[in-house]
Amino acid sequence: MNLIEQTRDRLGPVGVWLPLxxxxxxxxxxxxxxxxxxxLGYRTVWGGEGPGNRELFAHSAIALASTERLVIGTGIxxxxxxxxxxTQAGGRALAHAFPGRFVLGxxxxxxxxxxxxxxxxxxxxxxxEYLAKMDEAEAEFPSPxxxxxxxxxxxxxxxxxxxxxxxxxxxxxxxFEHTPYSRDVLGPDKLLIPTHSVLLGDxxxxxxxxxNDIALMKxxxxxxxxxxWKRLGYTDxxxxxxxxxxxxxxxxxGDEKKIARRIKELVDAGADTVLVSPAGYELEILLTQxxxxxxxxxxxxx
Numbered sequence: 001m002n003l004i005e006q007t008r009d010r011l012g013p014v015g016v017w018l019p020l021x022x023x024x025x026x027x028x029x030x031x032x033x034x035x036x037x038x039x040l041g042y043r044t045v046w047g048g049e050g051p052g053n054r055e056l057f058a059h060s061a062i063a064l065a066s067t068e069r070l071v072i073g074t075g076i077x078x079x080x081x082x083x084x085x086x087t088q089a090g091g092r093a094l095a096h097a098f099p100g101r102f103v104l105g106x107x108x109x110x111x112x113x114x115x116x117x118x119x120x121x122x123x124x125x126x127x128x129e130y131l132a133k134m135d136e137a138e139a140e141f142p143s144p145x146x147x148x149x150x151x152x153x154x155x156x157x158x159x160x161x162x163x164x165x166x167x168x169x170x171x172x173x174x175x176f177e178h179t180p181y182s183r184d185v186l187g188p189d190k191l192l193i194p195t196h197s198v199l200l201g202d203x204x205x206x207x208x209x210x211x212n213d214i215a216l217m218k219x220x221x222x223x224x225x226x227x228x229w230k231r232l233g234y235t236d237x238x239x240x241x242x243x244x245x246x247x248x249x250x251x252x253x254g255d256e257k258k259i260a261r262r263i264k265e266l267v268d269a270g271a272d273t274v275l276v277s278p279a280g281y282e283l284e285i286l287l288t289q290x291x292x293x294x295x296x297x298x299x300x301x302x
Contacts, residue, residue, distance in 0.1 A: 107152025183270030
């Protein structure tokens, strides 16, 4: 098998995305959480960073050293956090130390995280340049153990860049319809690893969670998620009113069986691995939901 096929096999159809950059648990609690998720049968755990709030390669090393089989993914390593050569070197070191257990997700993040502003903020161009510099670093110092690189991508041009300059895409905060759309852009031979919110509860609880997310996106001026929703047919009325359609597109809600069926539908629609992200910003609340969901989610197959 090639690297993409090996990665697809190692990740399995369902993994976990944790908002550890916002939760900021003490190191001991973070280690305990990743070990517990491995015990529950999840095969991969991902988390993100923002410049200055969580150094993702250090945390990935801690998680890898604390577990035996878990594949750790960066979702995402922000390009404003370190030079491209450093990102490539960090991935090379982790892949060498933990063969087959590291996936590098990289992306430009949001404008408020950027070192640029206004016309100097050119996401597609700057991401392309960054990936090219990573390739230069790899050519100069080849990785002893190859590792996959996926790109944070929502819109069609960034998805095309993920197809052409990476091993696949890692979309975030997009509704169900984005998965078949992304697969069409990427083609059949690239990795597609979307994050999808899950909530053990009813639609009104899911609506409250979506409304909170929308408020945060507006507070931090993160328009490209909204643009992605509108590209798929959602309207300002859906967003401002937090419509049933939007809630059902963004959140797999209900009991364990209903959530597992929805995640299976995402896999059937083209996702290689769906990273479930439970609602909440307290680590114990997140773990409790993932413990309840584990028997149903780890049974999902391709």
